Each structure stands twice: as structure tokens, then as C-alpha cells.
Amino acid sequence: MKLPLRVNPLPPSRRMRVELVSAGKSVVTGGMAVTRRLTDLKTIQAALAASDFRFSKRAGQNFLINPEIPGCMAALFDKGQAVLEIGPGFGALTHALCQSAGFVVAVESDFRLLPLLKENLRDCTNLNLIQGDALKLNLEELFPNEKYLSRAICSNLPYSITSPLLTLILEHSSANPAVLMVQKEVAYRICALPGTPEYGALTLFCLMYASCEILYTVTSENFVPRPKVDSAVIRLKRHTTPLVPEGYFDLTKGLIRAAFAQRRKTLANALSCGLAKSKEEVRDGIKNAGIDPAVRGEALALEDYVRLAKIFS
Numbered sequence: 001m002k003l004p005l006r007v008n009p010l011p012p013s014r015r016m017r018v019e020l021v022s023a024g025k026s027v028v029t030g031g032m033a034v035t036r037r038l039t040d041l042k043t044i045q046a047a048l049a050a051s052d053f054r055f056s057k058r059a060g061q062n063f064l065i066n067p068e069i070p071g072c073m074a075a076l077f078d079k080g081q082a083v084l085e086i087g088p089g090f091g092a093l094t095h096a097l098c099q100s101a102g103f104v105v106a107v108e109s110d111f112r113l114l115p116l117l118k119e120n121l122r123d124c125t126n127l128n129l130i131q132g133d134a135l136k137l138n139l140e141e142l143f144p145n146e147k148y149l150s151r152a153i154c155s156n157l158p159y160s161i162t163s164p165l166l167t168l169i170l171e172h173s174s175a176n177p178a179v180l181m182v183q184k185e186v187a188y189r190i191c192a193l194p195g196t197p198e199y200g201a202l203t204l205f206c207l208m209y210a211s212c213e214i215l216y217t218v219t220s221e222n223f224v225p226r227p228k229v230d231s232a233v234i235r236l237k238r239h240t241t242p243l244v245p246e247g248y249f250d251l252t253k254g255l256i257r258a259a260f261a262q263r264r265k266t267l268a269n270a271l272s273c274g275l276a277k278s279k280e281e282v283r284d285g286i287k288n289a290g291i292d293p294a295v296r297g298e299a300l301a302l303e304d305y306v307r308l309a310k311i312f313s
Contacts, residue, residue, distance in 0.1 A: 038092035060158030062223040070096035082149040091120040098124040153178040176238040187232035201260040210236040259297025268293035
């Protein structure tokens with residue numbers, strides 16, 4: 001049965017930053033036959049049974065079974081890029097990336113998958129397959145030294161470690177862009193706008209480093225085992241000009257954390273709990289920034305928090 005890739009616009013009420021990518025541009029013709037084999041459900045089941053492999057819920061293992069999806073993601077890269085993939089799984093996205101990118105580094109934490117990956121990707125000469133925990137590795141050191149290759153990241157992130165991996169990618173890597181498949185609700189939170197229910201500390205944390213956009217959604221029937229939730233592919237593009245000036249980064253992050261730690265409180269009350277200052281000092285500082293102390297943190301844009309950081313520094 002052919003499983004459709006749903007490239008869906010989000011409801012207007014979500015007020016998200018959305019860019020649609022045509023599925024028609026996804027096919028990298030040279031390797032499509034292999035990609036189809038690596039996303040074929042019977043092929044996957046037979047290979048896993050032969051190696052006595054059991055999916056790990058703890059590791060958040062879900063393999064793609066729709067060949068269009070790896071193609072869509074890989075088509076966003078070119079031969080001038082070295083791409084780091086975290087969690088290659090059965091290798092479908094990895095193979096598609098090897099067709100598009102100049103070089104691919106794939107990091108797999110599950111040693112049981114290494115023999116399968118080596119077999120599935122045996123024809124990929126521009127690949128470095130590494131067994132290890134990405135959270136414990138220096139991502140910058142994984143990329144090849146060729147200066148003509150710009151650095152990028154592409155990954156179907158395991159749901160269970162999405163937040164720490166996002167932090168690692170944004171704080172400890174210069175890769176640009178990062179194309180990531182995440183849980184759909186997480187994508188909504190990352191790309192939300194001020195004043196919406198999804199808007200929060202995660203939104204602002206990501207925005208401190210990069211612009212964020214949802215490219216398309218991927219429904220749960222495109223995976224095995226089938227997860228309980230849908231996914232979305234997002235693209236993070238690093239800012240060429242920092243939105244948070246040097247010297248204010250940590251304080252801005254601290255203000256955001258304080259404002260959303262007690263989301264239903266007014267900004268003045270939330271910040272007075274999070275800062276070592278009296279409520280009067282906090283209220284006066286907020287007013288000096290041209291902000292109403294009675295608003296909630298979810299109403300403020302990133303530039304508002306930067307303005308507050310300059311006042312409270």
C-alpha cells in the first residue's frame with residue numbers, strides 16, 4: 001500500500017511561521033531505488049528479524065516507510081555541504097543524503113544497528129558512519145576538514161531526547177541549516193508566535209540562535225513502529241546578525257526562563273520570583289523598558305526580553 005506524504009499547511013489559527021516544500025522536488029533519481037528498498041516495510045521486517053532486532057521505546061526508534069520523506073529532506077542539501085545525521089536508524093535518510101550532499105557523517109548510538117547500516121549503505125562512498133552517543137560527542141569535530149564544504153545537520157530526532165539534542169545543535173555547533181523531524185507539537189512550540197498557546201521558553205530559546213520554520217507535517221502511518229503522534233519537519237537557519245547582543249545572552253535566557261516558569265503570573269510577579277530583586281525594582285525596570293508590568297511573559301517578543309536584559313544588567 002502506498003503511503004501518502006502529507007505536505008499540509010497548518011491551520012491559520014496557529015499563526016505559525018510556515019513554508020511549504022513541494023514533494024515533487026524531493027526525488028533524487030540516482031538513489032531512489034535504494035531509498036525505496038530501505039523504506040519498504042517487508043524489507044525492514046525481514047532484515048530486523050534476521051538480526052533478532054527489537055525496537056527500543058526508550059531510544060525512540062521509528063523507521064521511515066515512505067521513500068518520499070527521505071527524498072524531501074535530502075533535496076534541501078547539495079554537493080557543497082557536509083551533513084551530519086544523528087540517529088540514522090535503518091539508513092533510508094542517510095542514503096538519500098549521500099546522493100544529495102558532498103559528504104555525510106551519521107552517528108548511531110545503537111550498536112545493534114551498525115551491521116545493518118553498513119550493509120544498507122555499502123555503496124555510499126561519501127559516508128562516515130560512527131557508533132556513539134551524539135549527546136556526548138563534540139559535533140564540530142565530527143565534520144570533515146574540507147574547507148569547501150559548508151556544515152549542515154539533518155536528522156529524524158528521537159522524541160525522547162529532542163530537547164537536549166536541540167540544545168546541543170544550537171549551542172555547540174556552527175552547522176547551518178539544521179533540518180529536523182520532530183514531534184508535531186514540538187514543532188508548533190518551536191515556531192509559535194507571541195500570544196499563542198504554543199509560544200514559550202522553547203520558542204524563544206531557538207529564536208535566540210536561528211529563524212525557525214515548519215516545512216511540512218508527516219503523519220504517523222509513515223513510520224514503523226507507528227508512533228502515537230504525528231511529526232513535522234522544521235528548518236533552523238542561524239542568524240547572520242545576532243538578535244541578542246554579546247554580553248546579554250545569559251541574562252536574556254534567564255529572564256525568559258523566569259517569565260515562563262510561572263506562566264500564568266504577570267510579568268512583574270514572575271520576574272520578581274526569578275530575579276534577586278524586589279517587586280518594586282522589577283516593576284520599575286519593566287516600565288522603563290516600555291512594557292506593561294501586568295502583561296504575561298507570553299505576550300513579549302524576543303526583542304522585549306533583550307530590552308529588559310539591558311535594563312536589569
